[in-house]
Amino acid sequence: MNTLQLTSTDRATLMRSRFFARLPQSTFEDVLNSASVSACEERDVLFRQDEDVDDVFFVLSGLVRLCRMGKDGREADVALFSEGEMLAETAMFLRQRATASAVAAKKSVIARLNGGKLQHLAATDHEVAQALIEHLCYRGKMTEDLLAEDRLLTATQRVANFILSHCPKDSTSFRLPFQKNILAGKLGLAPEALSRAFSTLRQSGVTVRGRLIEIHDRHALERF
Template identity: 70%
Template structure:
């Protein structure tokens, strides 16, 4: 882990992130004034559940897994975050403790925003408060979606939904490249890697062709019917 300064590319990503993107430019520029940046190797732990933290994190590049650990040591992913995504924002309002652990799933660059400063801003600047509220609403909805997926759908259905969520709504046939290893996708969907693999092979009969990280969908409607 190494600390560095914001590059102009970093700034651009920050300004478009799911939190700062909601703010007027002048405000967001002020917020990132004192941002710090750090790089992390694959598998580096950023913080553990229960750790005291007082910062909001933003992924600048790479991939971060947010997870909880069971008493047998198994890890359950709560979220997988890509460039531009924000995490640990609840901690700064909720007793400054992380509600989950975070670990780089590949080499990553992470920005941090000071919690105290953000809390002050949230009080003095309605735009900032509003941005937090919207961010948190989206967060709740995302986790709700995950929970509903888990409780209502089987593995192949979840995979089908994931694929469909990565697909332009117009075309009936298309293809895209997985943004991470199947490994990680499995965790995100709450599956063992083997189960993901089997799900893919079951979807083959609905016109899904998997070659390495490339996913090809021959017939969108067949997939939706699944």
């Protein structure tokens, strides 16, 4: 997990992101001044549950898993952040310890923005506050979506859903953006259950070869 310089690609990623895209250049520079960048290997920990977290993290590339652990050592993912997404605002604004751990789910580059700085900006700059509000609404909806899926759908239905929502409308195939392992976590399934769901879907026109998913009959998936 060593320190890097912010490349111009990184800057571009930040500026394209949901959060920064709507902010003026000057605010953006202002935030960046107190930011640091680091390279993480898979399994590197950004912060741990119950720790104090003073920074806000931003995924420049790679993937970060947010997971909670139960007392018996089991753990459950509650969110997955990929390139261009921001995490860990909640702890800061609620002045609480982290309620989950953040772990790189693959080789990643992470920007660490100064929390105090951001908090100050949120309190004084309308645009920042606005962007934050939207970001939080978005995040809330994501989590709610996951909860509703867990409660309403079977494993196979959740997987069908995922495929439908990740395959471009004008295409019949796409590549999984991460290991099946990780997907299982995101969907709240044991890896074996994911595997079985895929093989059920095979029988209704889904081909899975490695990370390549092909859909032969979109309509069959929607029926699930």
